[in-house]
Amino acid sequence: MTTAPGVTDQEAPNLTVMVAAIGATVRQLRKEAGLTLEQLADRGQLSVGLVSQLERGKGNPSFATLVQIAHGLNVPVGRLMLIENTPSPVVRASQRRRVDSHGIPGDLCVYEMLTPDLNGALEATWVRALPGHDTSATPFVHHGEEIGIVLSGSLDVHVGDTSYRLDAGDSIRFSSTVPHWFANRGTETVDAVWVSTPPSW
Template identity: 35%
Template sequence: MKPGLRLQGDAAVSSPKLRETASGDPVDVAVGRRLRALRQGRGLSLEKVAARTGLSIGFVSQVERGLSSPSLRVLALLADTLETGIGGLFEPGGTDRDPIVVSERDRPELRLWRAGITKQLLTPVSGTRGLSLFRTVLEPGASTGADLFTHDGEEAGLVLEGRLTLVVETRTLHLAEGDGFRFASRRPHRFGNPSARARAVVLWVNAICANADA
């Protein structure tokens, strides 16, 4: 496992949280295909990825085949291991080699249906490092779970609609519409929508510097 990279709860191979529900969802299939391409492009075997993440070989294989819908914590762990960010898990689209604009109708979408979280990528898919801007929608009661997690980079955001509960280390922060935030992603964190009735919409930024591992 990379120095400083931690994932609580889902990281244990024997954890019942790794018994993901069989999916076959088109979004899960697309994400799995992208993960496989990134892994193979870096010359890593399933065994090496499993060893570095603490996940089982079988589970990583199921995620790559779109048979399991991973949590955001697992996706962050895999993204770090494959030296990319969450934005790098979206498949590049179109033929433009230097994309600058993403139209609303062409936004790639990552639907974490088990968690009730949907992330739309608002910026073009680029390299493994850089800045990604998301429109993140949390359905009523949606969350990343009870476990804190960490990953490379830095993140910031603005609550556009509803409310957001953000936990960073030992601090529990309650944000309302119009509130913004920023923190280093290496600080253990989690987040969720505390409302049982209304969704939350957050403009979310993830940034990974080119020299993040230096």
């Protein structure tokens, strides 16, 4: 297994363990859903070989790939990251849990949970997108509805065939069933908050 960009040799073993754990979780959830490898790959718009490789704990899957698999399984991507429940309703800024796989290449973006767990009717996520972040190659499609507000920087939000430029303070709401993707084409880091219902991250 090659070391992912930005991951040191010391961190590589942890990455290997993480990918193996994610793969085992994907296999378990797929079997619980009664899906074949082919059916999950079709739902996630991925190749059968890629899904099979992940289930065997091989390779360096991108965060976008994990999102597609989670949506194919109809579960929040946090389920693949083994996000545990917490008894407190408060999420401290210093204790946010990341759901971008901690070192697996993730499209120049960091996702942190603002809600304490995945059990509620909605989920809020803090998103930090670095310049160059672009998910056009893997548009998101899932159940529910979402709203986002840009706190800093400028973010291009594409919903279906329409593109919107959101600057600091701007917000947008749309149906998550419409293919959507995001791009930071500026020179500043974008900070934004996204809320989705039901939880999809």
